Amino acid sequence: MTSYQLHTADTADETAKEPLRVLEGAFGFVPAAAGLMAHSPALxxxxxxxxxxxxxxxTFGPDERQVLLLSNAVANRSAWAVAFHTLESLQDGVEPAVVEAIRQGERPADERMAALSEFTRSLIERKGHVEDAEVVAFKAAGFTEEQVFEVITGVAISAMTNYTANLAGPPLEDAVVPHAWKTGYSTGA
Structure with missing residues (x-):
């Protein structure tokens, strides 16, 4: 695997510094995927x-956003992102049982979170070609038409971080090490 520098606000190109400063302020560190994405100011x-x-x-609440992002990370088999979003999910109030089910590629017992996770993973696995019944099931769980499309935003954001982390294989930050994940877990496929 090729080795890439993990940029900080001090080492990044001038046009990539501001996002890194803001992220460091929010998390107390620059997430590795962001430090890698800084190789491309456009990214x-x-x-x-x-x-x-x-x-x-x-329109998603913090817990729903994290279920969506964690589901993406598992579907994309991104060990760094799964660990990072496990930490974030727990901090944003996602039930530990829901987090573990998603990490294992299983259906969470919470019906609403299960519908969000399943719809998200289906969008990725089917490359957007979901069945009408999947959209109906997602909306039947209490989600809106707007949120059908908002899931696409989360998938796109995750593609940027997950693919960057998959390409470069960054080390886990100290805060996420307890949530390490191996790609050998089932992805539910």
């Missing part, structure tokens, strides 16, 4: 803008 700035809209202008 880090696109991610940063999209995530800002997803988090600030989206």
């Amino acid at each position: 880090i700035n696109t991610f940063f803008a999209a995530f800002g809209h997803f988090r600030g202008g989206g």
Whole structure:
């Protein structure tokens, strides 16, 4: 695997510094995927803008966002992202049993979170070609038409971080080491 520098706000190109500063302020560290994405100012700035809209202008609650992002990480078999979003999920109030079910590629017992996780994974696995029945089931769990499309935003954001982490294989940050994940877990497929 090729080795890439994990950029910080001090080492990144001038046009990539601001997102790294903000992320460091939010987490207390620059997440490894962001430090890697800073190799391309276009990538880090696109991610940063999209995530800002997803988090600030989206309709999902913090726990729902994390279920969506964790489901993406598992579907994309991104060990770094699974560990990171496990930490974030638990901090944002996702029930530990829901987190573990998603990490194992299983259906969470919580019906609403299960519907969100399943719809998210189906969008990835089917490359957007989901069945009408899947959309109906997602909406029957209490999600809206807007949220059908908002899931696509989460999938796109996750593609940026998950693929970056999969390409470069960054080390886990100290805060996420307890949540390490191996790609040998089932992805439910």
